[in-house]
Amino acid sequence: MIINTFSNINTDVKSCLDLLVTCQVDKLSTFKTEAQLQDRIKHFWLDSNDELLVLQCDLSTVNFRCIKLAKFIIEQIRTKYLEKKWKMKTGMPVKNACIILHIHREQKATNISFDFICGWNQVTIGTLLPEEKNMQIFMQGKILNVMNSVLPFEEFLEQELLWCLLCIKYPSTLESVEHIKYLVDEIPQHPRFINVLKQRILKWLDENTSENWQLQVASDKKVLYLHSSFTAALRSYIRIIVRKYIAKLLCALERLSALKTLLNLERKNSNSDLIEFWYQMFNDNDIINIENLMDPKPDRYSITNGPFNMKFPFSLYIIKQINNYEKLYLEDIKMLEENENNIDKDTGYLSNNVVADCFERFQNILSKIPTLKHESLKKEINLYHKDFLTFISSGLGDNKNHRLIGPLLLRRLGKKLNLNPIRLHTYWWTKSDIIISELQLANVCPSIINEINEDISDNFEDFKKISWI
Amino acid sequence: MWVHQISTLHGAKANEFNEKDIFIGFDEEETIQSLVFDQFKRKKNDIDDESIVKKCKERLIAIASSDGMVRARQSVLNIRNPQEVIELNNSYFNSGLHDDIESFLRLLLNNKKK
Numbered sequence: 206m207i208i209n210t211f212s213n214i215n216t217d218v219k220s221c222l223d224l225l226v227t228c229q230v231d232k233l234s235t236f237k238t239e240a241q242l243q244d245r246i247k248h249f250w251l252d253s254n255d256e257l258l259v260l261q262c263d264l265s266t267v268n269f270r271c272i273k274l275a276k277f278i279i280e281q282i283r284t285k286y287l288e289k290k291w292k293m294k295t296g297m298p299v300k301n302a303c304i305i306l307h308i309h310r311e312q313k314a315t316n317i318s319f320d321f322i323c324g325w326n327q328v329t330i331g332t333l334l335p336e337e338k339n340m341q342i343f344m345q346g347k348i349l350n351v352m353n354s355v356l357p358f359e360e361f362l363e364q365e366l367l368w369c370l371l372c373i374k375y376p377s378t379l380e381s382v383e384h385i386k387y388l389v390d391e392i393p394q395h396p397r398f399i400n401v402l403k404q405r406i407l408k409w410l411d412e413n414t415s416e417n418w419q420l421q422v423a424s425d426k427k428v429l430y431l432h433s434s435f436t437a438a439l440r441s442y443i444r445i446i447v448r449k450y451i452a453k454l455l456c457a458l459e460r461l462s463a464l465k466t467l468l469n470l471e472r473k474n475s476n477s478d479l480i481e482f483w484y485q486m487f488n489d490n491d492i493i494n495i496e497n498l499m500d501p502k503p504d505r506y507s508i509t510n511g512p513f514n515m516k517f518p519f520s521l522y523i524i525k526q527i528n529n530y531e532k533l534y535l536e537d538i539k540m541l542e543e544n545e546n547n548i549d550k551d552t553g554y555l556s557n558n559v560v561a562d563c564f565e566r567f568q569n570i571l572s573k574i575p576t577l578k579h580e581s582l583k584k585e586i587n588l589y590h591k592d593f594l595t596f597i598s599s600g601l602g603d604n605k606n607h608r609l610i611g612p613l614l615l616r617r618l619g620k621k622l623n624l625n626p627i628r629l630h631t632y633w634w635t636k637s638d639i640i641i642s643e644l645q646l647a648n649v650c651p652s653i654i655n656e657i658n659e660d661i662s663d664n665f666e667d668f669k670k671i672s673w674i
Numbered sequence: 675m676w677v678h679q680i681s682t683l684h685g686a687k688a689n690e691f692n693e694k695d696i697f698i699g700f701d702e703e704e705t706i707q708s709l710v711f712d713q714f715k716r717k718k719n720d721i722d723d724e725s726i727v728k729k730c731k732e733r734l735i736a737i738a739s740s741d742g743m744v745r746a747r748q749s750v751l752n753i754r755n756p757q758e759v760i761e762l763n764n765s766y767f768n769s770g771l772h773d774d775i776e777s778f779l780r781l782l783l784n785n786k787k788k
Contacts, residue, residue, distance in 0.1 A: 209698040209737060221776050308698060318699025320708035328771065329698045329737045335774040340740060344767050423744035424687055435741040
């Protein structure tokens with residue numbers, strides 16, 4: 206028997222045949238002389254009790270004429286054996302010989318095969334060792350079915366998580382390293398998140414991959430050359446496609462600084478409403494939209510700001526949603542300022558009533574954004590407020606500024622308005638320069654901080670008036 | 675002709691794969707000639723063309739690679755005779771003869787015992 210295979214010459218054939226048949230396994234390249242080879246073949250046929258002779262030949266290192274010679278010697282000694290067996294009639298085992306030709310796909314050499322009149326049966330077995338995952342399963346239809354039966358998503362995630370995270374180009378800081386480490390350690394401990402990720406990816410695979418995906422792999426020479434077997438190439442194809450979508454989803458989540466929020470909430474098991482809200486947002490394809498993301502590779506996805514340690518689920522998404530109206534609001538204010546009737550003669554700025562009307566209009570428009578109507582946001586508005594401060598202070602330097610900016614906004618807006626997300630945003634759009642100036646002042650004269658705190662505790666109402674300016 | 679049809683893809687990748695990619699060790703000057711000659715020699719009393727062609731195809735499929743068999747689903751042969759491609763694929767992947775050396779020898783030795 207002649208067996209063609211793409212398996213490596215170092216494949217341990219003996220161990221996988223041990224239970225089936227006793228065998229003598231040799232590599233042709235280990236023989237220095239014809240006499241050595243002859244002795245060894247004689248040993249099998251005439252001395253040993255082994256039932257199968259296996260001669261492994263790597264076509265890239267052994268001259269094909271040597272293989273032909275080996276075949277000739279095997280045939281010659283086999284004839285002697287059969288003659289001897291014929292004479293003795295009984296008591297001699299049935300012996301077989303097998304030459305394994307280890308072929309390299311990329312090898313283009315010709316005349317490296319036996320024809321059909323050589324007298325030996327021929328067969329191709331892609332992989333000599335039993336595949337961990339049976340080839341027949343890979344041949345049965347959709348990727349989804351293969352994954353459900355032999356390739357658990359959880360296994361992929363465990364192996365590819367770090368690679369997927371390294372596709373995100375975080376800022377080069379120690380915090381980023383800690384952040385990645387946290388995600389790698391923490392994500393595998395969140396079965397619900399893993400399951401939701403899995404369902405989303407399986408759904409995508411079901412809708413977007415063809416039933417004939419095996420053909421795509423079989424028709425790609427580069428992929429075939431890279432793998433030791435077709436099954437390995439198929440497995441790798443699935444792995445690449447799955448990790449592509451894991452990386453894209455993680456990128457979408459990280460760009461919204463939403464991942465750590467969930468992990469923290471689940472770890473503390475603190476607020477089930479917020480956790481439910483998070484999953485609701487995650488399952489919305491408009492919020493987690495990966496269609497336009499490029500295919501992943503290390504450092505492919507840059508994060509322009511963040512990741513932030515947000516407390517409210519998807520608060521960065523909500524911030525961005527509201528901020529989409531910034532330009533419109535500022536244009537509206539500018540138009541109002543062009544009309545003299547709108548200007549307060551004492552202050553020289555827009556009169557409070559005009560600003561209040563303008564804000565009211567925007568409040569009505571913005572409150573129609575579905576996310577802003579959600580009960581969780583209303584209940585946990587203080588968390589959103591904290592996240593907004595985290596966001597705006599990210600461009601203002603160190604943590605100290607983060608701590609100061611809260612009281613400064615509170616002093617200007619008052620407690621009630623401060624917790625109105627739309628008011629918070631519109632105020633920041635028009636008056637951020639004042640807050641930043643106050644921040645610089647507070648940094649120069651730290652004693653002012655105490656005065657601010659006193660102001661806040663004394664009376665909010667006065668500042669409400671100021672806040673409309 | 676059949677060998678060319680099963681190994682050639684239709685469409686954009688028509689020239690990317692040939693007989694050598696599906697039938698391992700294929701040599702246009704030797705393989706078919708030696709196969710037909712040997713098959714005639716083996717079946718001295720049974721020389722109807724159809725059974726010889728069938729047997730030759732079987733022996734060629736035995737040396738086919740698994741990826742080549744999958745590519746056959748988009749081959750020129752598949753356009754002309756899709757049923758044959760389905761049957762060849764089913765028998766190739768369900769026989770267990772091409773899975774691994776242990777399964778192959780087990781099947782072979784069992785058949786010999788029978």
